[in-house]
Amino acid sequence: MAQHGVGTRDAVLGTFLRIDHRTPAGTVDVTVTGEVSVTRASTSRAERERPRPQGSHHLADLVGLSPAMALFAVFVVVPIIAAVVLSFLRWNGLGTPTWAGLSNWRTFFSDPIAHGSLEVTGKLVVLSWIVQTPISMALGMFVAGRQRYRAVYAAFYLLPLLLSTVGIALVWQAVLDPEFGGVAWLGLHLHANFLVQNWLGSGSLALYVLVVLIAWQFIPFHTLLYQVGRRQIPQTLYEAASLDGASRMQTLLHVTLPQLRYTIVVSTTLILVGSLTYFDIIYVLTGGGPGYTTRVLSLDMYQAAFLDNTFGYASVLAVILGVIGIVVALGLVRFTGFSSMSSQRDGIA
Numbered sequence: 001m002a003q004h005g006v007g008t009r010d011a012v013l014g015t016f017l018r019i020d021h022r023t024p025a026g027t028v029d030v031t032v033t034g035e036v037s038v039t040r041a042s043t044s045r046a047e048r049e050r051p052r053p054q055g056s057h058h059l060a061d062l063v064g065l066s067p068a069m070a071l072f073a074v075f076v077v078v079p080i081i082a083a084v085v086l087s088f089l090r091w092n093g094l095g096t097p098t099w100a101g102l103s104n105w106r107t108f109f110s111d112p113i114a115h116g117s118l119e120v121t122g123k124l125v126v127l128s129w130i131v132q133t134p135i136s137m138a139l140g141m142f143v144a145g146r147q148r149y150r151a152v153y154a155a156f157y158l159l160p161l162l163l164s165t166v167g168i169a170l171v172w173q174a175v176l177d178p179e180f181g182g183v184a185w186l187g188l189h190l191h192a193n194f195l196v197q198n199w200l201g202s203g204s205l206a207l208y209v210l211v212v213l214i215a216w217q218f219i220p221f222h223t224l225l226y227q228v229g230r231r232q233i234p235q236t237l238y239e240a241a242s243l244d245g246a247s248r249m250q251t252l253l254h255v256t257l258p259q260l261r262y263t264i265v266v267s268t269t270l271i272l273v274g275s276l277t278y279f280d281i282i283y284v285l286t287g288g289g290p291g292y293t294t295r296v297l298s299l300d301m302y303q304a305a306f307l308d309n310t311f312g313y314a315s316v317l318a319v320i321l322g323v324i325g326i327v328v329a330l331g332l333v334r335f336t337g338f339s340s341m342s343s344q345r346d347g348i349a
Helices: 035-049 054-086 103-109 112-143 148-157 165-175 182-190 206-231 235-243 248-259 261-275 280-285 297-307 311-335
Strands: 002-008 015-023 026-031
Touching (some): 054 311, 112 297, 165 206, 206 280, 248 261, 261 311, 297 311
């Protein structure tokens, strides 16, 4: 008759199986040879838990980041350095560049057209943020609901993101045509004479029309950001506000907006920096006109480089545009506390 029992050994070897096999000749003590594997498992686990040298972690990080760093250097750092160097040269795009010193920079500081373009760019940036931010935030909170009709709307408002900017510009150019456009036709049939006018040819209206059209294109993207941000807010916060008797406005000001702080910073950064680089929709719709009323700095840069063949001066405009974008982005990150990236869910079960 065989009898089996389980015995223990020291902490290093762990447990093992001990078998006492009784025979007519006596008791034979047999120990199953499983201690080596247990010892190896314990040793390997100890090796895994042992802290590795910091140098190996740094090397692994560098190896993992090297492809992204290489792409960033080729497509960002090198063009920036090339633009800075070219801003001190005189080059028409074909011949050999010659040293120009600070003449290109002096031209910028004495160029009234460039100053006007800088002013128009500033207006476009500010107006784009004023128009897009509240509408995107409101729509984002609306479509964040779980009702089916809100999901249906969310499927339609993303359509502008699927269209090319040039295609959007051509469509709106036809719609706003003062003679054959849809807006003029609607104005004639509704006897709304204010709709029958040259929207893109008026110096007092063209910039504001561009702001509206740009907002129509990009509001869906920022709405998506606010939708995701609103759905990440814990429902327990709203339940606590409701128990405290907070109104909808108080809940919005003291719960929703503080929790959307980082979303607001991200959306604002994208709007402001993106507004600095608007080119194609303005080029197609107005070409910078009428006069210079919609000539932004990016369009002025294109004019200097590819129409006037002054690549050195165009590089000056590119450097200024890049510096403004970097300052705006870093300023937002610095003064909003976004760089700390602390969790907004601390203390929430």
